[in-house]
Structures are given as C-alpha cells and as structure tokens.
Amino acid sequence: MTRNTLEAFFKTRPKKILILCHQNADPDALCSAYAIKNLIANLFPEIESLISADNLNKISSSILNDLQIHIAKDTKLEIFDAFIAVDTNNVEQLGCYRSVPIFSKPIMFIDHHTPHISTTQITPYVIIDETSSSTAEIVYKLFKEAGIKPSPDTAMALLLGMTYDSKHFLLASDSTFKAATDLIDAGADYPAVVERLRIPMPRSERIARLKAMNRMQIHDVRNWIIAVSNVSAYEASACRALIEAGADIAIVGAKRKNEIRISTRATQNFHKKTGVNLGKLMEELGTIVKGVGGGHSTAAGFNGKENYTKAIKHLLKLIENHLENAQPAPLD
Numbered sequence: 001m002t003r004n005t006l007e008a009f010f011k012t013r014p015k016k017i018l019i020l021c022h023q024n025a026d027p028d029a030l031c032s033a034y035a036i037k038n039l040i041a042n043l044f045p046e047i048e049s050l051i052s053a054d055n056l057n058k059i060s061s062s063i064l065n066d067l068q069i070h071i072a073k074d075t076k077l078e079i080f081d082a083f084i085a086v087d088t089n090n091v092e093q094l095g096c097y098r099s100v101p102i103f104s105k106p107i108m109f110i111d112h113h114t115p116h117i118s119t120t121q122i123t124p125y126v127i128i129d130e131t132s133s134s135t136a137e138i139v140y141k142l143f144k145e146a147g148i149k150p151s152p153d154t155a156m157a158l159l160l161g162m163t164y165d166s167k168h169f170l171l172a173s174d175s176t177f178k179a180a181t182d183l184i185d186a187g188a189d190y191p192a193v194v195e196r197l198r199i200p201m202p203r204s205e206r207i208a209r210l211k212a213m214n215r216m217q218i219h220d221v222r223n224w225i226i227a228v229s230n231v232s233a234y235e236a237s238a239c240r241a242l243i244e245a246g247a248d249i250a251i252v253g254a255k256r257k258n259e260i261r262i263s264t265r266a267t268q269n270f271h272k273k274t275g276v277n278l279g280k281l282m283e284e285l286g287t288i289v290k291g292v293g294g295g296h297s298t299a300a301g302f303n304g305k306e307n308y309t310k311a312i313k314h315l316l317k318l319i320e321n322h323l324e325n326a327q328p329a330p331l332d
C-alpha cells in the first residue's frame with residue numbers, strides 16, 4: 001500500500017522536491033523530513049530535495065544545528081516539481097506554505113494523525129498510519145520496505161523523532177520498540193537522543209519551584225495530601241514540582257496587581273479513586289468567588305479579582321466537601 005503510493009508519486013518524475021514540515025515544526029516533523037531527504041537521495045540520486053518549514057520549535061532549532069540539517073529559506077514554490085508534507089494532515093498546518101496546492105504539482109502527505117478530508121480531496125498520494133506513535137516510525141518503515149539501511153545520522157534523526165512523539169516510549173507499541181532497536185543497530189545512540197531532547201529549565205522557573213516548596217503548607221484530608229503554596233510566576237510549573245515531590249493535589253496561587261491566578265494539579269490516581277475533577281471544581285470556585293475557572297480533570301486553573309486568601313480557603317473547603325464521601329487515600 002505505502003509502496004504503491006510511493007512508487008506512484010515518484011512516477012511523476014520530479015526533479016526537484018520540497019519537503020515541508022508543519023509550522024512550529026517539532027522534532028518528529030523535522031527529523032522525518034531529514035530522513036525522507038536521505039531516503040530520496042538513496043533511491044533517486046538524480047532528484048534534488050530541500051527541506052523547509054514556516055518555523056521551528058525551540059528543541060527542533062537545536063537539533064537542526066546538531067544534525068546540521070539545512071533548511072531552505074525564502075524558497076520560490078514554483079521552482080519545485082513536487083512537494084512532500086510530513087507530520088502534517090492538511091495544508092493549513094503548513095503556515096506560510098499553505099498555498100502549495102495552487103501549483104497543481106504532486107503533493108504527498110506522510111503522517112500519523114487522523115487524515116483530514118481536505119487532504120484526500122487534493123491528492124491521491126497519502127501515506128497515513130494512525131496507529132503509529134510518530135511520523136518517524138512510518139519513515140523508518142519506508143526505509144525497511146525499500147531495503148535501505150539508514151545511515152547513522154538518519155538513524156539518529158528517526159530515533160529522535162520517535163522518542164519525542166512517543167513521549168520517551170510511554171505511547172510506544174511493539175513495532176515502535178522493534179524500530180528503535182533496529183535504529184540503534186544502525187548507529188543511533190539512545191542516551192544521546194534523551195540528552196538532545198532535554199529542555200533546560202530557566203533559572204527563574206527553578207527558583208519559583210524552590211520558593212513554592214519553601215512556602216508550602218500541607219493539608220491532610222482523608223489521608224489525601226494537599227500541598228498549597230504561592231509564587232509570583234510559573235505557578236503551573238510549581239504545581240508539577242509539588243506533585244512530583246509527592247502531593248496528591250497541588251494548589252499554587254500567584255498574586256498579581258489586580259488579579260489572582262490559581263493553578264491546580266492532581267495525580268491520575270487521586271482523580272480515579274475519588275472522582276474529583278479539578279476542572280469542575282475550579283468552575284465551581286468561579287461561582288463562589290469572583291472569577292473564572294476551568295480546565296481538565298487533573299489540571300485546572302482559576303483567574304479572579306478577589307482576595308487571594310479567601311479564594312484558597314474556599315477552594316480547600318470545596319475539595320473537603322467533595323472528599324467527604326470519597327474513598328480515603330490508602331495508607332502504605
């Protein structure tokens with residue numbers, strides 16, 4: 001299936017191909033584009049291919065330098081005979097390159113997101129595998145089908161994309177692990193991949209997290225540990241730090257000039273065992289103290305105008321009420 005699509009695409013005999021990533025390209029997009037370029041160089045040495053993207057995210061920019069990937073800038077689209085969009089399920093995601101269909105040239109999509117109807121309407125060349133945790137894994141399979149062993153640099157790029165999108169293999173399937181071992185055999189270095197994907201935390205954020213620890217109060221409600229603190233910035237990050245430190249619920253407030261912001265996080269375990277949904281709880285808080293709250297079951301926020309201490313007091317009271325009939329935390 002993918003082989004037929006690939007063959008049909010190259011039967012259009014392109015001489016110059018532009019490989020495009022979605023805007024704000026993440027490592028899966030950038031590394032897949034890089035690997036595709038190398039696959040084309042192997043299969044059709046006569047074809048010239050370039051990579052471009054509207055823009056790159058922070059981590060992709062550092063990978064770009066590490067792997068010495070060249071990104072074509074200010075490219076005139078009319079000089080290309082064909083386009084390949086990676087990790088992208090519709091042209092809108094291409095940002096400044098969204099106009100590619102107007103050139104009526106072959107466009108191939110290689111992606112692992114749910115296919116968008118508009119994409120299948122504009123092109124027959126679509127390689128999509130929604131079961132794949134990354135586009136890099138699909139590109140790895142294209143190498144395999146073509147019987148080509150990726151070079152060490154290509155293997156490294158594919159493992160980077162795969163590791164990034166699978167959240168360090170939390171979302172990996174059997175085939176992701178098999179692909180990863182093949183890529184390591186081909187010269188990819190997993191510890192180096194992990195190192196490259198690490199985003200350094202700004203000093204100010206680390207200080208905010210440490211201050212949150214220092215100012216923290218612990219509340220015990222039916223054995224559930226609720227950590228409450230305050231910072232002047234990075235309240236969401238401070239919440240995550242308190243959860244990582246062992247709290248079941250973290251509540252971190254930030255007092256600004258004319259507003260208060262409260263960030264909350266809970267563990268999945270807390271949500272599952274008690275049924276308490278922080279998003280709903282914060283919405284409820286908005287009806288008690290002036291402000292607007294909402295979010296997800298284990299991550300929610302509140303913005304208000306009123307007294308900070310009062311808001312926290314009401315929030316704790318709400319949690320206590322919800323926990324009245326809930327399971328107590330199991331003691332180990």
Ligand SMILES: [Mn+2]
Binds near residue numbers: 087112133165
């Ligand atoms: Mn992806």
